[in-house]
Amino acid sequence: MVNLTRIYTRTGDAGRTRLSDLSETTKTDPRVEAYGHVDEANSILGIVTTRDDLPEEIRAVLRHVQNELFDCGADLSNPLNENPPYEPLRIIPSNIERLEGWCDEFGDPLPALRSFILPGGSQTASFLHLARSVVRRAERAAWAAVEAYGTEPASGVRPGGVNLLAVGYLNRLSDLLFILARVVGQTAGDVLWVPGKDRNVTEPRAKKQRERITGDAG
Template identity: 30%
Template sequence: MKKAKVYTKTGDDGTTSLVGGERVQKSNARIHLYGDIDSLNSHVGLALSFKSAKQQHQAFDYLGELQSRLFDIGSNIACLAKERDKFQLPTISKSDITELESLIDQLEAQLPALKNFIMPGGCLMASQLHVCRTLARQIERNAVHFAADNVDEVPEVVLQFFNRLSDYFFVVARYANFQEGIAETIWQGKKSKS
C-alpha cells in the first residue's frame, strides 16, 4: 500500500474541503471556528504534558477524553448539518455536559470558596488550563456568532458544552494549584492617587 503524502496541494488556491467535499475559502467563518477548536485541543494536549504526580483526580484524567470530544465537535462543524447523518459523525450529548458539571462540583467541594477575582497563573498545569479557559470562551463567542448567521449548523448542546467547558477549565486550574500547595493570587485593582 502506497503511503499518502501529508501535503495535497489542493489548498494552494486558498480553499479547503469540508467533510462532504464542498470547497470553501479558508477565510470562511466555519473554518475559523473549527480551527479554533483544533487550537484548543492542542492546548489541552500541552496542559496534559504539565500534569505532575501531585495532580491526581479524574478531572485531570478527563482531559484526554476531552480531546476526543473536541474532535467530535470539530468534525461536525467541518460538515454541513444536512450531511452529518450521512457521514455518521460522532456527536456530543447532554450527558457530556452533565459529566463536566459533575467534575466541577466534585472539585469545588474541595476548594476554598472564592471571595475575590483571582489572577490566572500558578503552576504550569494551572497556567495552561487558564489559557484553555480563555480559548473555550473565545470559541463559545465565535460559535454563537456563527450559529446566528448559519441556522442549525451549531447544535445548542455544543454552545452549552463550551459554556460549561470554560467553567471546568477554571475549576481544574484552581485545583491544580491547590494540589501543588500554590496560593492563588488575588486581583487587587490599582489604587487611585488622592
C-alpha cells in the same frame, strides 16, 4: 473512517477548504474559525497532560476531554442535514452532563472566591487558564457560525445549521478548565484580582470590597 496517507494536499493553497460533508468553503468561514480554535485549545491541553505536577485524576479527565474536543470540532465542521446519508458524529447532552459532573466534583471542595482570578500560581495552572481562554474564543467563534448559518438544516440564513449542543459543550468546558486551574493552583493559592490595586480607596463600599479581597483591614 479517517485515512491519512499524505498530509500535504495543496488543495488549500487558494484559501479554500472542505468541511466534513465535503462541501467547499473559505478558510475564513466562521465554522473553520470555530473548529480551528478548538484545535488550538486541544494542543494546549496536550501540554498540560505532560506536566509532572498534574494530578493523575485530572490528567485522565483532560485526556477524555481531548478526545471529545475532536468530536466537537468534527461536529462544528459538519453542517446539519435533515436527511444525512449516515449518522454524523455530534455532541450529545450526555457529553455536557459529564462536564457538569466534573465541575461539581472538582469545584465543590474549593474555597469560595472573593474576586476574579489572575492567571498564575504555577505554570500548569497558567496553561489551564490559557486553554480556558482559547475555549472561550472557540465558543464566540461558534456563535458567529450560528449567526451565519442558523441552527437548522435549512435555516433561511445559510444552508446547514450548527448544532447548539457543540456550542454549549464549549461553554461548560471553559467552566471546567477554570475550576481545574484553581485545583492545580491551590498549592500556591489563588491569585486574586484587586480592582484598582494602586489607587487610594476612600469610598466606604469600595474600601470594604478591597479589604474583603486582600484580607487587610488596615
